Each structure stands twice: as C-alpha cells, then as structure tokens.
Amino acid sequence: MPIPLYQAKADFFRTLGHPVRIRVLELLQDGPLPVRDLLAGIEVEASNLSQQLAVLRRAGIVTSTREGSTVVYALSSNDVADLLRAARRILTDMIAGQGELLAELREAEHTRPG
Amino acid sequence: MPIPLYQAKADFFRTLGHPVRIRVLELLQDGPLPVRDLLAGIEVEASNLSQQLAVLRRAGIVTSTREGSTVVYALSSNDVADLLRAARRILTDMIAGQGELLAELREAEHTRPG
C-alpha cells in the first residue's frame, strides 16, 4: 500500500517547516559542510542541531558521511536548492502583497465602505 | 523588528505541511473553486476543511470571497502552483533515490561490511 502522494508532499513540507532545518539547508546550498560549521552558523545547542539533522536525514533530504573525527553533511539532491529559491520568490511576493494589503486596510479605516 | 526570513520560510512550509491543505492547493491549481467542490474532492468533514482553509487564509496563501450563499477560494499567487510542481519533482526524485537506497540496503544484508 503506497503512501498517497499528497501525504508524501505534506510530510516533505512539514520536514522543511522548522527554522533550524531551513538554515541548515540554506548553509548546505553552497556545498557540503561539517557539523562544526553548521553549528558556527546557527544559534542552537549541539544536541538540538543533531536532532534537527536527524529529522532531515530520516526524510532523505540530506546525507551525512563521517570523515575522521568530524561528520560532513550535504544536500542529497540539488533540486532542494531550487525549491528553496522558489520559496524565497513566493515569500518575497507575499510579503510585498501583504504590504499592499496593509496599505488598503489602513485606507479603509478612513474611507469606510458604503 | 522584522521576522527573520528563515523563520518566515519555516512558517510557510509548516503551513503547507498537512495533507488536507496540500489537496486544497492542488485542487485550486486549475482555478478558483467553491467550498462545496473542495469538499467533494477531499475526504474530510466540513468543519475540519474549514479549519484547514482558515490556516491557509491566515498564511495569505489563499483568498476567499463570498458569492451569494457560497464561498469561493483561490490561490493568492500562482507562484504557489510553481512551488507545488517543484515539490512534485523533488519527491519523484527522492522516491526513486530511496528505491536505490533500499536496493543497496538489501544487498548489504548479504554482503556484510568488513
């Protein structure tokens, strides 16, 4: 019994839905990095970062390989970078759109609808 | 104090992270629809659908307009449709990738690492 595609999509987006996980993916967009560097770039405790990396690993979004005493993470597909770019575009538009909405709302306070 | 972009992104993805919400967005990809039609296309109680529509509305991803006694929903930007397509592509790749991974794992059971 295969998981329906809409469920898989929802799971995938839910996996992206955490600020630490987003920052990890953004940092990995320019190439693989050791945990040490992720830790330096994100304000979070080591054990919390590890938990979030585990979520990304379980979802198959990143891969980890041990190199000596450090562990290096990488995006498992560069389509993920595309997706993050698409999301940035949408968000930019939406924030701009909300700016307009806000302006309309402010106007509405003065020019009450008839 | 503006919300950091990585937080906005995480919130946005979290909003997409629910099977009913994904199906709503998929149904709206081809144009606006009244709630009645969404309800016909998704196996969920009316009140549950309403709750999920409210989540999408609050996030600014869909808009609703009342037309007589029915309410019509639409995507607020067609970039959302692009994003869903990007997600479908990634998911397809990932599922294929996981097929390979599975094959490797099965092999590993027989050819134990030395």
Add this chain to the structure above:
DNA sequence: ATAGGACTTGAAGAAGTTTTCAATTGGCTA
C-alpha cells in the same frame, strides 16, 4: 419571521513536535 443550506467558529481533548539534559559512541592523541 422562519426554515434550511453553506460555511465558519470556539473550545477541549488527543496526538504530535520541540527542547533539554544526561548518557553514549567513535575517533584521535598522549
């Protein structure tokens, strides 16, 4: 005004996720 249909809302409990801390593993060097 009343009834009925379409949709939404509020609130409470159930279910799921996140954070945190202590304990643990794996590798390196003395």
Add this chain to the structure above:
DNA sequence: TAGCCAATTGAAAACTTCTTCAAGTCCTAT
C-alpha cells in the same frame, strides 16, 4: 588505555497542532 573532542541518542517535559462537536453567522426562499 585514558582522556578528550565531535557528534549523536534516549527520554521526559513543555509546547503546538489536529480533530471533533456543538453552536454560530450569513444568505435565500418561503
């Protein structure tokens, strides 16, 4: 092999989201 650093794990508590149900709004027709 002892000690250390890097990273991970398990488990409990704190928090958030989801589902459900009863009650509510808004429109249309009688």
